[in-house]
Amino acid sequence: MIDPVILKGFRDSLPKDEIPKKRIIRVLEDVFASYGFAAIDTPVLEYTEVLLGKGGGETDKQIFRFQDNGGRDVAMRFDLTVPFARFMAAHHEEVGVPFRRYHISKVWRGENPQKGRYREFTQCDFDIVGADNALSDAEILSLMHSSFAALGIENYTFHLSHRGLFTLFLSKLDAEKDTVEILRTVDKLRKIGEEEVRKLLAQITSSDDKADKIIAFITSGENSTFIETLEKLEALSGGKSEASERMREIYTILQSLGIEKSFTFDPSITRGLDYYTGIVYETFLSDLPSIGSVCSGGRYNDLASLYMKEKLPGVGASIGLDRLLAALDERKSPLLTDSSSADILLVPRSGEEARASLLAMDIRRKGLSVSVYLNPDAKPKKIYAFAEANSISYLLTFTDDSFTIKDLRTRETEDGEAALKRIAEEKRH
Amino acid sequence: MIDPVILKGFRDSLPKDEIPKKRIIRVLEDVFASYGFAAIDTPVLEYTEVLLGKGGGETDKQIFRFQDNGGRDVAMRFDLTVPFARFMAAHHEEVGVPFRRYHISKVWRGENPQKGRYREFTQCDFDIVGADNALSDAEILSLMHSSFAALGIENYTFHLSHRGLFTLFLSKLDAEKDTVEILRTVDKLRKIGEEEVRKLLAQITSSDDKADKIIAFITSGENSTFIETLEKLEALSGGKSEASERMREIYTILQSLGIEKSFTFDPSITRGLDYYTGIVYETFLSDLPSIGSVCSGGRYNDLASLYMKEKLPGVGASIGLDRLLAALDERKSPLLTDSSSADILLVPRSGEEARASLLAMDIRRKGLSVSVYLNPDAKPKKIYAFAEANSISYLLTFTDDSFTIKDLRTRETEDGEAALKRIAEEKRH
Numbered sequence: 001m002i003d004p005v006i007l008k009g010f011r012d013s014l015p016k017d018e019i020p021k022k023r024i025i026r027v028l029e030d031v032f033a034s035y036g037f038a039a040i041d042t043p044v045l046e047y048t049e050v051l052l053g054k055g056g057g058e059t060d061k062q063i064f065r066f067q068d069n070g071g072r073d074v075a076m077r078f079d080l081t082v083p084f085a086r087f088m089a090a091h092h093e094e095v096g097v098p099f100r101r102y103h104i105s106k107v108w109r110g111e112n113p114q115k116g117r118y119r120e121f122t123q124c125d126f127d128i129v130g131a132d133n134a135l136s137d138a139e140i141l142s143l144m145h146s147s148f149a150a151l152g153i154e155n156y157t158f159h160l161s162h163r164g165l166f167t168l169f170l171s172k173l174d175a176e177k178d179t180v181e182i183l184r185t186v187d188k189l190r191k192i193g194e195e196e197v198r199k200l201l202a203q204i205t206s207s208d209d210k211a212d213k214i215i216a217f218i219t220s221g222e223n224s225t226f227i228e229t230l231e232k233l234e235a236l237s238g239g240k241s242e243a244s245e246r247m248r249e250i251y252t253i254l255q256s257l258g259i260e261k262s263f264t265f266d267p268s269i270t271r272g273l274d275y276y277t278g279i280v281y282e283t284f285l286s287d288l289p290s291i292g293s294v295c296s297g298g299r300y301n302d303l304a305s306l307y308m309k310e311k312l313p314g315v316g317a318s319i320g321l322d323r324l325l326a327a328l329d330e331r332k333s334p335l336l337t338d339s340s341s342a343d344i345l346l347v348p349r350s351g352e353e354a355r356a357s358l359l360a361m362d363i364r365r366k367g368l369s370v371s372v373y374l375n376p377d378a379k380p381k382k383i384y385a386f387a388e389a390n391s392i393s394y395l396l397t398f399t400d401d402s403f404t405i406k407d408l409r410t411r412e413t414e415d416g417e418a419a420l421k422r423i424a425e426e427k428r429h
Numbered sequence: 430m431i432d433p434v435i436l437k438g439f440r441d442s443l444p445k446d447e448i449p450k451k452r453i454i455r456v457l458e459d460v461f462a463s464y465g466f467a468a469i470d471t472p473v474l475e476y477t478e479v480l481l482g483k484g485g486g487e488t489d490k491q492i493f494r495f496q497d498n499g500g501r502d503v504a505m506r507f508d509l510t511v512p513f514a515r516f517m518a519a520h521h522e523e524v525g526v527p528f529r530r531y532h533i534s535k536v537w538r539g540e541n542p543q544k545g546r547y548r549e550f551t552q553c554d555f556d557i558v559g560a561d562n563a564l565s566d567a568e569i570l571s572l573m574h575s576s577f578a579a580l581g582i583e584n585y586t587f588h589l590s591h592r593g594l595f596t597l598f599l600s601k602l603d604a605e606k607d608t609v610e611i612l613r614t615v616d617k618l619r620k621i622g623e624e625e626v627r628k629l630l631a632q633i634t635s636s637d638d639k640a641d642k643i644i645a646f647i648t649s650g651e652n653s654t655f656i657e658t659l660e661k662l663e664a665l666s667g668g669k670s671e672a673s674e675r676m677r678e679i680y681t682i683l684q685s686l687g688i689e690k691s692f693t694f695d696p697s698i699t700r701g702l703d704y705y706t707g708i709v710y711e712t713f714l715s716d717l718p719s720i721g722s723v724c725s726g727g728r729y730n731d732l733a734s735l736y737m738k739e740k741l742p743g744v745g746a747s748i749g750l751d752r753l754l755a756a757l758d759e760r761k762s763p764l765l766t767d768s769s770s771a772d773i774l775l776v777p778r779s780g781e782e783a784r785a786s787l788l789a790m791d792i793r794r795k796g797l798s799v800s801v802y803l804n805p806d807a808k809p810k811k812i813y814a815f816a817e818a819n820s821i822s823y824l825l826t827f828t829d830d831s832f833t834i835k836d837l838r839t840r841e842t843e844d845g846e847a848a849l850k851r852i853a854e855e856k857r858h
Contacts, residue, residue: 002479004518004736006472007503012516014524015467022458022468029451034793036771036800036819038444039451043435043549044473044535045493045505050431064474066495069539074436076474087441089433095443096818098803100770106473110498120472131803135782139801142786146793249782256783257790307433341529342465353564353678354685357571361686364463364575371465372568374527374560389525390465 009111009119015390020336021122021325024151025104027335028124028319031147035139037100037126042083044106048075051082053306062109076108080125080318088129089307097130097312104321118322127316129303134249137279137299140315141250144283144295145259147319152333155286156294159266160250163276163298164243165233166267169217172238178204180274186218187272190289194219218268226251229265246278277301278315291327295319340391342371343423344405347383347397350376355398366424370396384408394423438540438548444819449765450551450754453580454533456764457553457748460579464572466529466555471512473535477504480511482735491538505537509554509747517558518736526559526741533750547751556745558732563678566708566728567686569744570679573712573724574688576748581762584715585723588695589679592705592727593672594662595696598646601667607633609703615647616701619718623648647697655680658694672707679708706730707744720756724748769820771800772852773834776812776826779805784827795853799825813837823852 006012013021029039048065052075065075077083080103088099104124111117126143128136141158148156166183170176185200194215201211217236221229230251234244247265254260271280278299285291297317304312328336344363348356353376360370371392373383387395387408395406396416403416405423414422435441442450458468477494481504494504506512509532517528533553540546555572557565570587577585595612599605614629623644630640646665650658659680663673676694683689700709707728714720726746733741757765773792777785782805789799800821802812816824816837824835825845832845834852843851 001737002482002735004479004515004733005476006479006515006519007474007476007497007501008499010472010474012472012520013468013470014520015469015530018468018470026455033770034798035789036774036798036821038770038819039447040444041442041447043439043441045436045439045537045549047434047436050433050435053431061498064495064497066493068436068493069490070437072436086433086435090435091441091443096815098815100800101444108474120474128803133782133803133805135777135786135801135805136803138782138786139803142790146790253783253786256787304433306431308430341462341467345465348564353562353567354682357564357567357682358685360464361571361575369463369465371529372564374557374562374565374568376562376564386525386527390467392465 007119009117011118011120015341016339017325019339019341020328021321024321024325024328024335025124027150028104028147029102031143031150032102032126035100035143035146037102037143040084040087040101040103041105042077042080042087042103044076045074046077046083046086048073050086050307051075051077053082062111064108064110078109079107080105080123084125084127085304086307088312089304092130092304092308092310092312098128098136099130100126100128102126122321124319124321125316126318127303127314129312129314129316131315132278132299132301132313134246134253137246137315138250138253140297140317141254141263141281142257142259144281144317145257145262148262148283148295151324151328151335153285153324153328156262156283157286158263158281158283158295159269160247160263160279160281161265161267161269162243162247162279163270164241164278165237165247166217166270168237168241168243169233170214172236173210173213175205175210175214182214183270183274184272186214186268186270189218189268190292221264221266221268224265226260226263226265229267233265233267243278250279271296271298275300281317285327288327288330291323291330293320294323294327338391340393342369342390342392343427344368344370344394344396345373345383345387345390345392346370347373347395348376349398352376352398359396359403363420366420368420368424368427394419436548438546440547440549444770445768446754448768448770449757450750453750453754453757453764454553456579457533457576458531460572460576461531461555464529464568464575466531466572469513469516469530469532470534471506471509471516471532473505474503475506475512475515477502479515479736480504480506482511491540493537493539507538508536509534509552513554513556514733515736517741518733521559521733521737521739521741527557527565528559529555529557531555551750553748553750554745555747556732556743558741558743558745560744561707561728561730561742563675563682566675566744567679567682569726569746570683570692570710571686571688573710573746574686574691577691577712577724580753580757580764582714582753582757585691585712586715587692587710587712587724588698589676589692589708589710590694590696590698591672591676591708592699593670593707594666594676595646595699597666597670597672598662599643601665602639602642604634604639604643611643612699612703613701615643615697615699618647618697619721650693650695650697653694655689655692655694658696662694662696675707700725700727704729710746714756717756717759720752720759722749723752723756767820769822771798771819771821772856773797773799773823773825774802774812774816774819774821775799776802776824777805778827781805781827788825788832792849795849797849797853797856823848 709727
């Protein structure tokens, strides 16, 4: 006998988790499609060189990498961005630009598993490549807003900033050479607090004054409107600039959509990575700050430089699906709590099998799902246990010439046809 | 610069393929759910020992297997059946039986790639475990029928047989000891033809007479009704038996559902594997026999014997999604031909960005998908090329105080609001 164990950091997904997860993915896919974003997929396994590029980073150690039977050095994808860059280099002519894509799929990292962190997890990325203007920036933001609305998420704020403004400011401060280290330090603000960041910045820039000024810059969004913050940052970064004008244009579009209140200008958002060149954003849930950002991204000026000469500017975001599920779970979202595998449990007695199959088919045509109980001679206790394990609310049994339906929550029994009509009606709304 | 190549036997899925594939998966998921089948998922990577069991078969050579960073012997799943067996051994108490599950996901095999065969492909499995009766057998068959109906597939036949009848017959023929080899040989009938099979059977059984009788048995479904064939097979296998009674009961349920005409009794179906013990089936498309079976499966009396003592009988089927897609493509199914990424392309000029974003949002609320063209100053040629690349039929442009919509197929232009209403109406039907 082999022990049916799975690997550390991996999980089975039971119906109680998989049904809600699929429901959420569908909601997101429908929103993406309504904006003209197209689905793509890429192989799980790729040449290691293609995935790691020059390599040398943290990722190298975490990757699932091996020699395949043909002696090729291969690896499982660790994100959806690198495969997308490779995809665009290979197919940009065929798909055409501007190109909008989404990709919801699993990725693998050999990180040390800890609470809420797994070695196999689902990412949800959406990007527009081949356009660099406020219209496309605002579209990604609007799509984020529509996604959160469709999922019924409340009490969240999109924190926006612009990398270019920060760069201008650092240049004015004569601290450009330390940009990467400063960005990484500022990115830790939420984790280690303002005082700790100030200390680190003073070390990096060898100047308490510079550290103070950087802190003043990144905290200038506090208790200010979007436009007030923008104006403060313009003053701190040497006046109006392409970056500040872009933020103004984006804000105008958000206003015209009436969704500007969901966005805050937060110059402490830097998104650590070199990669970003324009707007950057993270998303926090006001009652669940410990979960961290559930949707992040930004604008980059070159997606696929590793694989092609032509520049592909783009803007995109990634929803941390596992974090989002954790948040929805915490908030008891109706999207998660309903994991029933059927609307109705139809329980035939011995000899009623054909009649049961036929009635089940009729009910399905009314738009309801029916699970036929498959052991006609089971005891009631077993049947109720099955209904409970599958979160089924209604139990249907035959009478001599018709059938009745019992609501297992209220324990009330109704005439079958009337009940069906009502349940189908309820489901439609 | 790194060459953006992918591994031999792997594919990128572009929107023209991925959009229809996702649509088909949704149709199947909805049908599965309407029968009370629940979604599950399992890790892509498992302990090699868990996946291969005793091993020693063809699979061993084809598996993607390696040592992970922790020195564990791991492998990528090569089917969805073995992980499901392991899953049931681990979770049967929590999920309860009878348990209905479906699983649509990728699997990996290092086979030599050839036309239509890939090293990464999608399987679609659905099973009922924990019940052994005609009701559950018939339910899987009915679900197959409903799936094909929902996909609008025509000209197919489900070929049914029963392993038990064949075993009884071989026992009566005194050829039981060669059962496995005989099953494998009969399974090749469609590939190598009747005469070749007769020769091989004569070699295996060392008897021309036995070979003739086996051929007579497996061809007894030709030009006969289901019940006629059943009666012939009863005669050949020593009279009424549990197996033949089961087939009769199943047929009664199929009749009561009015779907019996889609099923034929075909005793040449054996499904090579030892694994099956009851009904077995394959599905052929009459105009595309070369594609092979697009949906196959059967009843087994023990799913998880490798991992647990308790017996879990079950019945299930697997749809070869790639074969099915090839078939639908060949038949120009509307499910495949529509791969448009949006209903409407909204083209703003410079300065109309905010107005465009707002109108797009209004149109989305009407249930239509809108792609906003992101380069406001592009030339018409580029815009039309974009619409074509994304298979978008309608182009929306602003007038001073309103907008018009052009049907790119007929080149007719209509007043915007009226056109929107009509397009939304058309989409609903």
